[in-house]
Amino acid sequence: MIEIKGLTKKYGSFYALNDLNLTLEEGTVFGFVGANGAGKSTTFSILATLLQPTSGDAFVNGKSVKTDAHEVRKQIGYMPDFFGVYDQLKANEYLDFYGASYGISEKEREVLIPQLLELVNLSHKRYDYVDLLSRGMKQRLCLARSLIHDPKVLILDEPASGLDPRARVEMRDILRQLKGMGKTILISSHILPELAEMCDEIGVIDGGRLIAHGSVADIQAQLAGEKQITVRLKGLLENAVNFFEEDPFVSKVEIAAEKNAITFAYRGTEEDQIDLLRKALDQSLKIISFSETETDLEDVFMEITKGVK
Amino acid sequence: MKQLLANPVLVKEIKLRFRSLKSFTGILFYLIAMCIFVFGFIMLTTSFTGTGYFRPEESFFMFAMLTYIQLGLILFITPGLTAGAISSEREKQTLNILLTTAQTSFQIIFGKLTSSIAFLLLLVVAGLPIYSLVFLFGGVSPGQLGIIFLFFFLTMLAIGGIGIMYSTIIRKTIVAMIATYGTMIFFTAVTGFIYLVITGMNSMAAGTLASSPIAHFFASINPVVLMLTLISPGSDSFITESTKVDIPIWIGYAIFYICITILSIIIAVKKLRVNMKRTR
Ligand SMILES: Nc1ncnc2c1ncn2[C@@H]1O[C@H](COP(=O)(O)OP(=O)(O)OP(=O)(O)O)[C@@H](O)[C@H]1O
Numbered sequence: 001m002i003e004i005k006g007l008t009k010k011y012g013s014f015y016a017l018n019d020l021n022l023t024l025e026e027g028t029v030f031g032f033v034g035a036n037g038a039g040k041s042t043t044f045s046i047l048a049t050l051l052q053p054t055s056g057d058a059f060v061n062g063k064s065v066k067t068d069a070h071e072v073r074k075q076i077g078y079m080p081d082f083f084g085v086y087d088q089l090k091a092n093e094y095l096d097f098y099g100a101s102y103g104i105s106e107k108e109r110e111v112l113i114p115q116l117l118e119l120v121n122l123s124h125k126r127y128d129y130v131d132l133l134s135r136g137m138k139q140r141l142c143l144a145r146s147l148i149h150d151p152k153v154l155i156l157d158e159p160a161s162g163l164d165p166r167a168r169v170e171m172r173d174i175l176r177q178l179k180g181m182g183k184t185i186l187i188s189s190h191i192l193p194e195l196a197e198m199c200d201e202i203g204v205i206d207g208g209r210l211i212a213h214g215s216v217a218d219i220q221a222q223l224a225g226e227k228q229i230t231v232r233l234k235g236l237l238e239n240a241v242n243f244f245e246e247d248p249f250v251s252k253v254e255i256a257a258e259k260n261a262i263t264f265a266y267r268g269t270e271e272d273q274i275d276l277l278r279k280a281l282d283q284s285l286k287i288i289s290f291s292e293t294e295t296d297l298e299d300v301f302m303e304i305t306k307g308v309k
Numbered sequence: 310m311k312q313l314l315a316n317p318v319l320v321k322e323i324k325l326r327f328r329s330l331k332s333f334t335g336i337l338f339y340l341i342a343m344c345i346f347v348f349g350f351i352m353l354t355t356s357f358t359g360t361g362y363f364r365p366e367e368s369f370f371m372f373a374m375l376t377y378i379q380l381g382l383i384l385f386i387t388p389g390l391t392a393g394a395i396s397s398e399r400e401k402q403t404l405n406i407l408l409t410t411a412q413t414s415f416q417i418i419f420g421k422l423t424s425s426i427a428f429l430l431l432l433v434v435a436g437l438p439i440y441s442l443v444f445l446f447g448g449v450s451p452g453q454l455g456i457i458f459l460f461f462f463l464t465m466l467a468i469g470g471i472g473i474m475y476s477t478i479i480r481k482t483i484v485a486m487i488a489t490y491g492t493m494i495f496f497t498a499v500t501g502f503i504y505l506v507i508t509g510m511n512s513m514a515a516g517t518l519a520s521s522p523i524a525h526f527f528a529s530i531n532p533v534v535l536m537l538t539l540i541s542p543g544s545d546s547f548i549t550e551s552t553k554v555d556i557p558i559w560i561g562y563a564i565f566y567i568c569i570t571i572l573s574i575i576i577a578v579k580k581l582r583v584n585m586k587r588t589r
């Protein structure tokens with residue numbers, strides 16, 4: 001459904017995108033993560049035919065964004081990271097205008113608009129002026145707008161930014177519904193856990209390059225074999241640090257003095273881990289607890305993007 | 310035709326324009342000013358002659374004044390209406406969404422231009438009843454007025470086209486506005502000045518006047534000169550004499566501004582989507 005081939009965008013000598021390759025099947029929900037300035041919005045702008053790539057090409061449903069932009073526009077619904085609304089236009093008129101822009105007949109629009117407003121929970125704001133809506137409401141309205149021509153592909157640039165927790169959950173529900181309709185969805189975000197919950201695939205971009213791509217499990221597996229372990233102790237922490245640092249599977253030992261605990265990364269198997277604990281007890285370290293912390297996706301993200309420059 | 314007028318941008322712009330109070334107060338004040346001028350003029354002339362009689366020559370003078378007021382209105386309002394058409398959408402960050410819709414670049418530009426022209430036409434047409442007073446007193450034929458309105462329309466199109474073109478290729482509305490007003494002032498004032506300089510030098514340089522098509526060209530594209538020749542036919546004889554080119558002013562004017570209109574629209578349509586970099 002989406003095919004990105006060797007996509008490169010240069011500003012002067014600066015590479016905003018550097019030889020990006022990505023293929024997505026129909027119906028995939030793809031999460032695009034990366035730090036500020038990584039190139040997420042640039043990629044999406046090119047897919048939305050707003051920006052010409054310096055080289056390479058992208059295809060939506062087989063149509064090139066370079067040579068067949070008009071066809072691509074009919075297939076995609078795009079929600080930019082920053083967008084404005086017209087003042088003096090009411091919510092239903094706002095949708096009506098964009099509906100007309102896609103050549104949808106007036107009759108169809110009359111049926112469609114209440115449904116879309118219902119979908120994004122804005123039915124009660126139907127006759128309100130759009131510039132007076134709250135940020136989150138505008139965002140939802142913009143999502144409704146991007147759906148008006150029933151596009152196969154949705155390109156959403158940080159749709160959840162600026163939403164309160166409740167609205168985020170609602171947004172996620174809406175996206176789930178859309179996924180159920182078989183739409184291919186591309187979402188960008190800085191926050192990996194948020195994406196992980198609703199995406200089938202995750203891509204991590206850094207410095208204009210796609211540095212990881214796969215299912216959520218795949219991405220987590222990139223760090224597999226390394227667990228975070230926390231040990232709480234009574235008494236001297238220094239002795240414990242010396243002891244653990246000697247173990248070949250242990251790295252990155254840190255003291256969390258205020259909690260009377262030390263943390264480290266562990267690469268050994270479970271057998272090794274049992275051994276380690278037995279030895280520690282033999283050393284008469286006064287261990288209160290010995291526990292694995294879930295590696296959260298935040299760490300995965302930090303880990304993957306670290307050192308790539 | 311129906312296809313063209315079912316343009317979403319056009320429909321939306323007209324809806325927005327007539328929703329704002331500004332448009333109505335604008336038209337209202339314009340009409341009030343016109344009325345004050347006309348009735349003041351009639352009162353003054355009738356009280357001066359003391360006869361209570363309004364003569365055709367005076368009616369003709371009033372007609373000329375009204376025409377120049379309308380021309381001035383068109384020249385000054387058109388840039389303001391059009392120079393922000395695209396750039397203000399860019400500034401309000403609504404342009405990127407508009408550009409991802411299925412509308413062609415031509416549809417967008419056409420919708421923007423026609424919505425501005427429609428408002429200008431309304432302004433000019435709203436002034437028609439005041440013109441009718443002139444007919445009441447005689448001295449001017451309706452056909453003449455028709456031709457003048459035709460050229461009003463062409464002038465609006467051309468300046469509107471220029472405004473939209475600048476609005477497309479220039480990022481900031483303010484700059485586009487200045488460029489459009491600058492171009493308008495070039496056409497209305499600088500061209501006249503150039504004409505005077507060239508013919509002046511010609512007559513000084515040689516006793517016998519050489520023909521000067523360039524001077525004639527600059528006189529032809531000047532809206533003020535054009536209106537003069539339309540208001541009182543034959544008044545362009547001084548231009549024919551000074552440049553030795555015997556082509557009616559309106560022909561040069563029509564050709565030039567039709568070309569300008571088409572060219573501006575083509576440039577605007579071509580540049581609308583190419584220029585899409587994100588504003589920072
Ligand atoms: N018009 C431009 N001229 C020069 N550089 C640009 C331009 N637009 C974007 N860039 C650069 O391209 C890089 C990628 O920007 P992009 O907006 O794609 O990042 P992003 O991943 O969306 O970041 P964020 O998370 O902050 O939204 C940035 O370093 C940015 O400075």
Ligand SMILES: [Mg+2]
Nearest residue numbers: 040041081157
């Ligand atoms: Mg971005």
